[in-house]
Amino acid sequence: MKPLLIRDIGILAGIHPEGTAVLQGSMMANLPVLNDAWLLCANGFILDFGNMNNIPTQLPPDTNIFSVNGGAIFPSWCDSHSHIVFAASREEEFVMKIKGKSYEEIAANGGGILNSAEKMQTADESELYDAAFARLNDMIGQGTGALEIKSGYGLTLESELKMLRVIKRLKENSPIPIKATLLAAHTYPLAYKESHQAYISMIVEELLPAVYQEGLADYFDVFCEKGFFSVEETDQLLAAAAHYGLKPKIHANQLSVSGGVEIALKHKAISVDHLEATDALVIGSMTNHYTIATLLPSCSLFLRIPYANARGLIDANIPVAIASDYNPGSTPSGNMNLVVSLACINLRMLPEESINAATINGAAAMELGHELGSITKGKRANFFITRTLSSIAFLPYSFGQSQIEHIVLNGEFY
Ligand code: NIG
Numbered sequence: 001m002k003p004l005l006i007r008d009i010g011i012l013a014g015i016h017p018e019g020t021a022v023l024q025g026s027m028m029a030n031l032p033v034l035n036d037a038w039l040l041c042a043n044g045f046i047l048d049f050g051n052m053n054n055i056p057t058q059l060p061p062d063t064n065i066f067s068v069n070g071g072a073i074f075p076s077w078c079d080s081h082s083h084i085v086f087a088a089s090r091e092e093e094f095v096m097k098i099k100g101k102s103y104e105e106i107a108a109n110g111g112g113i114l115n116s117a118e119k120m121q122t123a124d125e126s127e128l129y130d131a132a133f134a135r136l137n138d139m140i141g142q143g144t145g146a147l148e149i150k151s152g153y154g155l156t157l158e159s160e161l162k163m164l165r166v167i168k169r170l171k172e173n174s175p176i177p178i179k180a181t182l183l184a185a186h187t188y189p190l191a192y193k194e195s196h197q198a199y200i201s202m203i204v205e206e207l208l209p210a211v212y213q214e215g216l217a218d219y220f221d222v223f224c225e226k227g228f229f230s231v232e233e234t235d236q237l238l239a240a241a242a243h244y245g246l247k248p249k250i251h252a253n254q255l256s257v258s259g260g261v262e263i264a265l266k267h268k269a270i271s272v273d274h275l276e277a278t279d280a281l282v283i284g285s286m287t288n289h290y291t292i293a294t295l296l297p298s299c300s301l302f303l304r305i306p307y308a309n310a311r312g313l314i315d316a317n318i319p320v321a322i323a324s325d326y327n328p329g330s331t332p333s334g335n336m337n338l339v340v341s342l343a344c345i346n347l348r349m350l351p352e353e354s355i356n357a358a359t360i361n362g363a364a365a366m367e368l369g370h371e372l373g374s375i376t377k378g379k380r381a382n383f384f385i386t387r388t389l390s391s392i393a394f395l396p397y398s399f400g401q402s403q404i405e406h407i408v409l410n411g412e413f414y
């Protein structure tokens with residue numbers, strides 16, 4: 001791998017000092033930039049950067065030198081919440097929603113997650129892998145440089161393991177870091193509708209040990225919601241997962257104030273995700289914890305549900321990340337550029353806050369902050385290069401219009 005020197009960078013964005021773990025409160029609006037810059041990468045990492053006045057003259061003879069002619073550079077998006085392993089799309093539900101059915105009504109009638117789970121039972125593992133790899137590739141092309149992927153469409157021992165093995169293969173073959181989350185507690189399969197404890201026993205006694213043995217998961221997720229998993233059931237599951245070293249990243253308060261946040265905090269969750277139904281009490285409960293609030297504005301857009309109270313969370317000094325939630329039901333899109341724009345438009349986050357939420361805070365929500373999420377010496381050289389931008393704000397302002405011209409992963413053009 002040859003060293004790479006990028007020159008004539010109009011704006012080099014996201015230059016956070018080494019050791020910056022997560023941003024919260026007013027710090028979220030701080031996106032340090034360098035204008036008229038160069039950036040040097042070697043062996044897959046960021047070696048150095050500076051102003052064009054001081055561009056290095058002594059370089060190894062085999063260094064690739066590339067001028068971006070005034071284009072901007074941003075750290076790759078760190079998308080900390082997705083469900084990209086699935087067997088089939090669900091556009092029929094999209095049409096049902098246009099005609100007036102709600103997400104809950106569709107789910108209660110065997111649609112939703114159960115619809116995806118039924119298709120997962122018969123899906124071929126290598127076909128699942130190929131389809132997920134294609135989605136991953138699309139996301140990388142849109143600037144994503146680290147990704148979390150959940151199971152949760154299996155809902156049986158065999159199918160959950162099948163999904164997690166697909167994620168493991170994606171990890172092995174992906175140019176970007178991937179984290180895997182076990183989400184068997186996504187909904188109760190029909191056969192267990194009346195016997196919740198039997199399904200929980202399957203997860204605790206069979207699935208968790210098997211997942212642990214094969215090293216298939218980094219985190220544990222529960223959909224804590226009315227009609228899905230109760231607070232008590234979530235508590236029981238998170239305690240069991242902790243025995244296997246799996247920390248929680250959970251779905252909470254998507255459709256109602258469920259108590260999911262408080263129970264996740266009790267178990268020291270890395271993140272609580274969704275929070276579309278967030279009242280002042282929920283926000284109050286999150287202060288003085290390290291748990292990240294991960295907001296998913298493209299899910300609100302697609303389901304026509306309320307947007308999370310990002311301003312309330314930021315004003316209460318809670319670290320906020322944003323992620324795609326890419327899945328076949330509530331968010332069939334993995335485009336983080338759109339997520340960043342929606343965070344500005346509908347969460348009323350400033351461009352700097354949105355970009356930080358999608359980079360350094362997203363990395364923290366996957367415990368990857370030491371290697372990703374900012375332009376920092378020693379971090380992995382994952383970033384994207386845009387056209388010349390009149391300002392940072394132009395990126396989210398030009399919503400739905402990609403400004404990306406090149407992707408660099410591990411110090412090489414992708
Ligand atoms: O994050 N809320 C739970 N899970 C997914 C949607 C799952 C589905 O509809 O397939 C979400 O929105």
Ligand code: FE
Pocket residue numbers: 081082083251325327
């Ligand atoms: Fe989700």
